[in-house]
Amino acid sequence: MIVAERKPFEEIKELVKAYKKVLVAGCGTCVAVCLTGGEKEVDILKTELDMARRMENNPVELRGHTIERQCDREYLEAFDSMVGDFDAILSMACGAGIQFLAERFPQIPVLPAVNTTFIGVNQGIGWYEERCRSCSNCVLGDTGGICPVTMCAKGLYNGPCGGTNKGNCEISSDQPCAWFMIYERLEKQGRLDCITRFTPAQNWENQVPRTLIQPGYKKPEKQ
């Protein structure tokens, strides 16, 4: 899932300080699962903003509404009849959701209440870890299911580097060395040949905005 972290309250307050009617838009999928931007977090943020603005004698009219996914037109539609009443939207979705919302309502400022952090896994309640940088060229088949792009601090394809330190990365003794783990796993699987081969320079495909159209589907003609 996509993991996000709520922005510091002071930053959010600053972003919306000029607006008197703000719609706080939650997203019920990834950011709700990682306890950042779902219905509950929308309520909390609304309460915090309401109190802070009252204290400053600058009251704000707030409404919260959470939809299933802000990255999906089908659900965004629910905001259509609502947004006219507000002079800003504060979105708690990931960067994709925020942009899709801003694209749908270009006349209204859409502001981010979260920082999108990574594509990751749920290690425990409230504990998430990054696992994928969406590089568009998955090599997990050769690296024992451990991503060198994400899990190696230098993103090396022919690791480890000279900084590998007793199983840990040079950046921290809390960060395992990805290439140490790759070696250990492939050795147990008897597949070390996967990494004795030289991996040539990567063809980076994540340098431009990417589009995917599944076979059998097509982009609608521009009107």
Add this chain to the structure above:
Amino acid sequence: MKSESKLEKILEAGHFAFTGELGPPRGANAEHVREKAKPLIGNVDMVNITDNQTAMVRMASWAAALIAIEEGLEPNYQMVCRDRNRLAMQADILGAYALGIKNMLCLSGDHQKFGDHPTAKGVFDIDSMQLVNMVKTMRDEGKFLGGADIDIPPKLFIGAAANPFAEPFEWRVHRLAKKVAAGADFIQTQCVFNMKKMREWIRRAVDMGLTEKTYILAGVTPMKSVGMAKYMASKVPGMDVPDEVIKRLQGAEKGKVADMGIEIACEQIQEFKEMKGVAGVHLMAIEWEHKVPEIAERAKVLPRPVV
């Protein structure tokens, strides 16, 4: 000959190579480079010019290398993958060769987190192994990484680093094999303190035939103090400093610790001269360039061969 490098000539002729290191200054101080170069002249075959080492901004490696050439040294232009993408790297490689640089060392580079710009974006467009292969392709096939022809290819002697000590030890020699296959003409190892492990690593490299395909220069760093030894043992990733080295330094007479450090380094150099598969020594006298003449003298590596 693959290149126009003096180091290559020395190694090809079967001499035991002896190379040094020079770190560029934190400023545009050319005089500083000239001062550091002086004690190295005539005492080493080639001098590594580090590239933003420990991720601290310094004078560009190629620029300090050119000053070193003016002073009569043969530089080994170090390039790290942290700070440049493949376009900048290839451009710098062409420029360096055009201006008289004949050797380069391809490195990953310390993570930017360690330096004075810890929030910089690390580039790592290609890794050190891919850099080795890119330089080889440029030199031997006259082609850029993108496939286009180069009008005058850079005839560089290609170096790479190796760490014989990192875990898993079993993997180390295979990683060396990979670098050799990628195109490394010579290897400079991490500072060696654990001679037992080094002997075993070299033995395996010899058994795999790797020392027939590449020249291995063993990294030697004289310890200046007990504090330095302890720091390297515990704080520098990838370093293997056995207790016995620390104990020997601690056992030195008052005021003689640095001398003991040099003595240990000289003993190592002596052993490397005899060690099958080792083609030379790379002396990393960190911020101790002025001691190089004394170390070279005591290690009996003088005079340096003229080729």
